[in-house]
Amino acid sequence: MVLAGLQLSRLKPFPQVLGKRFRVGGSKWYILDTMNVAVDVELDHARETASVIPPNVLVHVLVYADECGVDTRAWFSGLGLTRAQMLDPQVKVSYHQARTILLRAIAALGEPALGLIVGRRQKIGSFGLLGLLMMTSATFGEAMHQAIDNHQICGCLLDIGFEQLSGEEVALALWPRFDDPQLQPFLCEEVIASSLMIAIQLLGPEFGLKRIELTYAAPAYKSLYPRVLGTHVQFGARHNRAVIDAQWLTRPLPGHNPLTARQALELCKIQLSQRHDCRDEIVTAVQGLLRDRLDHPPRIGEVAVALNLSERSLRRKLADTGHAFREILNEVRTERALELLRGGSMPVMDVADAIGFSDAREFRRAFKRWTGISPREARHDHT
Numbered sequence: 001m002v003l004a005g006l007q008l009s010r011l012k013p014f015p016q017v018l019g020k021r022f023r024v025g026g027s028k029w030y031i032l033d034t035m036n037v038a039v040d041v042e043l044d045h046a047r048e049t050a051s052v053i054p055p056n057v058l059v060h061v062l063v064y065a066d067e068c069g070v071d072t073r074a075w076f077s078g079l080g081l082t083r084a085q086m087l088d089p090q091v092k093v094s095y096h097q098a099r100t101i102l103l104r105a106i107a108a109l110g111e112p113a114l115g116l117i118v119g120r121r122q123k124i125g126s127f128g129l130l131g132l133l134m135m136t137s138a139t140f141g142e143a144m145h146q147a148i149d150n151h152q153i154c155g156c157l158l159d160i161g162f163e164q165l166s167g168e169e170v171a172l173a174l175w176p177r178f179d180d181p182q183l184q185p186f187l188c189e190e191v192i193a194s195s196l197m198i199a200i201q202l203l204g205p206e207f208g209l210k211r212i213e214l215t216y217a218a219p220a221y222k223s224l225y226p227r228v229l230g231t232h233v234q235f236g237a238r239h240n241r242a243v244i245d246a247q248w249l250t251r252p253l254p255g256h257n258p259l260t261a262r263q264a265l266e267l268c269k270i271q272l273s274q275r276h277d278c279r280d281e282i283v284t285a286v287q288g289l290l291r292d293r294l295d296h297p298p299r300i301g302e303v304a305v306a307l308n309l310s311e312r313s314l315r316r317k318l319a320d321t322g323h324a325f326r327e328i329l330n331e332v333r334t335e336r337a338l339e340l341l342r343g344g345s346m347p348v349m350d351v352a353d354a355i356g357f358s359d360a361r362e363f364r365r366a367f368k369r370w371t372g373i374s375p376r377e378a379r380h381d382h383t
Contacts, residue, residue: 048178051092051284056155057190058098059086060118060126061105068109075104077308080285080317091288094281098157099183106186113221115186116228119193124201126194127154129271133264136257140203141249144172146265147195153271158187163241169210170249174240184216192242193228199244202253209244213237282307282317283328290332297333297356300325334370337363341379348375 062083065072076082079100085091106114124131130150137143144162151160163171172195174188192212199207209231218235225233289303298306303325304314318325333355340351352363367375 048096049094049281051094051097051281052152053093053095053098053157054153054155055086055091055093055098056126056128057118057157058093058101058155060122061102061114062086064114064118064121065105065109070108072105072108075101075108080282080307080309082289082306085285085288088288092284095157095178097281099180102183102186112185112219113189113224115189116193116224119190119195120197120228122194122197124198127198129264129267130154131198133261133268134198134202135253135255136261136264137253138256138258138261139249140199140251140253143202143253144249146268147198148172150268150272153268156191157183158191158240160191164246165243166246168246169243170246171239171241171243176240181216185214185219188214188216188240195242196229199248202255203248203251207248209242211243213239213241213243215240282314283321283323286314286318286325286328287332290329291336294332294336294355295353297329330366330370334367337367337375338371338378341375351375 062072072083079097081093081097081101102114106112111117124135127134127147130147130153133146133150134143137146148160148162157177159175159177161173161175163173165171172192174191176184176187180187192209196209209229211231212225212229212233214233214235215237216235222233222235285307286303289306290297300314301311304311307314309317315325318328336355337351340346340354341348346354348364349360352358352360355363357363357366364375367373367378371378
């Protein structure tokens with residue numbers, strides 16, 4: 001096997017340390033993944049900074065912090081995000097941004113068991129469209145499979161799967177996306193506790209988990225696990241999973257509605273497909289701020305302040321992604337202008353004003369420079 005110019009079979013000795021960084025000659029770093037493949041660390045960094053995760057989990061943590069009277073503004077420092085953006089349905093965050101906010105939250109709140117706390121507070125409405133899809137499914141088994149297939153649209157920071165352990169037992173299996181032992185307890189706690197709450201809402205208070213297996217060592221607050229999750233927890237296990245009795249899978253759900261379930265599923269598929277259209281987190285953050293004030297576009301210095309960065313840092317971060325501020329502004333303006341031109345009969349002057357031009361002629365020249373066609377041609381081509 002050859003990867004990144006290295007033939008793995010010739011690497012001697014090969015460091016068998018799963019998820020850890022290593023070098024083989026030269027200065028390039030690699031990481032050993034679960035398939036015993038050496039992956040370029042830069043590629044792993046690209047995955048970690050891809051803005052593809054809805055901020056649902058972060059919103060639950062922020063709401064809890066508000067109730068505790070804790071100021072959360074500092075949690076966003078240096079991340080290219082603001083607290084207000086967390087409530088924007090179009091905003092996505094990266095794993096790097098999410099983990100930084102969560103680790104800051106755990107420290108600021110003084111709650112190492114924050115995953116259990118946040119997870120047990122969630123209701124089926126917390127899952128948005130996915131919650132509606134589960135609620136209107138025919139059986140609990142169908143709801144469980146739909147949740148697993150579409151879990152990425154509600155901001156889950158782990159990968160989730162279904163395991164048939166025997167004729168009597170099935171499990172919700174959890175896999176970390178990154179080697180992140182510091183955050184893994186929170187991630188597993190939040191998913192298992194919230195899943196338990198949803199199952200109880202769907203099936204009634206008689207539902208319970210058979211057992212829980214977790215790969216990490218028992219934390220100092222281990223006594224909270226059975227109290228919150230209602231079952232025995234095995235730490236230091238080979239897998240991360242919550243085991244249930246297979247008989248629950250065939251239990252019919254009282255909220256079943258085949259039409260609503262189909263509609264919710266189609267909307268979930270759309271959201272899932274949009275998740276793969278991602279860009280670097282700093283580019284996404286700048287785009288979001290520009291879209292909010294496009295009629296009077298902020299200067300780069302104002303954007304930097306809003307993102308808790310210096311102007312120099314923002315320019316450098318954008319340059320690292322191969323983008324410039326002016327380029328992003330022009331892209332956002334083009335996107336909005338095309339949307340308005342193709343959306344109806346809005347006068348060109350009004351379109352120009354909506355994207356920050358006070359002169360229609362200047363807008364026409366800029367639009368043709370961006371797209372190669374005039375605003376009139378763009379409208380005509382669409383119709």
